[in-house]
Amino acid sequence: MKKKERHHLLKQLVQQETIQKQEDFVDILLERGIEVTQATISRDIKEMQLIKVPSQSGGYQYSLPPEMNFNISKKLSRLMKDAFVSIDTQKEFVIIKTLPGNAFALGTLIETANYEEIFGCISGDNSVLIICRSEDQADTFQRRMISFV
Structure with missing residues (x-):
C-alpha cells in the first residue's frame, strides 16, 4: 500500500x-x-x-x-459559491466545472466528505469528474452539489 x-x-x-x-x-x-x-x-x-x-x-x-477538523460542508459551500461554473451528469458520471485553479480543492473536499454515492473522483485544473455508483446516485449527488451554490 x-x-x-x-x-x-x-x-x-x-x-x-x-x-x-x-x-x-x-x-x-x-x-x-x-x-x-x-x-x-x-x-x-x-x-x-x-x-x-x-x-x-x-x-x-x-x-x-x-x-x-474543519466543517467540510461549510468549505464545500464556500468553494461552490466562489468557483462554480456548471454541473452536468451522464449516466453515473458527474462533471463539475470550476473557475481555473479551483477543481483540485473541490475534488479533495468531495473525497474527504466520503459521500456514500461516490465511487471515485478525478480532479484537474478547472473540472472534477465524479464517478458515482449508479445513475440514481449521480442524480442525488448533483442535487447535493447544486444545494451548495
Whole structure:
C-alpha cells in the first residue's frame, strides 16, 4: 500500500474509531489484510501531525490536528459559491466545472466528505469528474452539489 493511500486510511480510522495506541493502527490494518510495522505508523503519525486528545472512555486517543477538523460542508459551500461554473451528469458520471485553479480543492473536499454515492473522483485544473455508483446516485449527488451554490 502506498503512503498516500495509507494516510487516507489512517485519517478515516481516526475519524471513525477510538485509536489509543500505535499498535491499534497496526492491528486494525492487519485485520484488513494490510501489513505495516509500528515504526511506519509512528512516521505516519508524525507526518500527518496526529495529536492525542482525551477519550470519552477515559485515557487518550489519536485525533486529526485542529486545522484538519474543519466543517467540510461549510468549505464545500464556500468553494461552490466562489468557483462554480456548471454541473452536468451522464449516466453515473458527474462533471463539475470550476473557475481555473479551483477543481483540485473541490475534488479533495468531495473525497474527504466520503459521500456514500461516490465511487471515485478525478480532479484537474478547472473540472472534477465524479464517478458515482449508479445513475440514481449521480442524480442525488448533483442535487447535493447544486444545494451548495
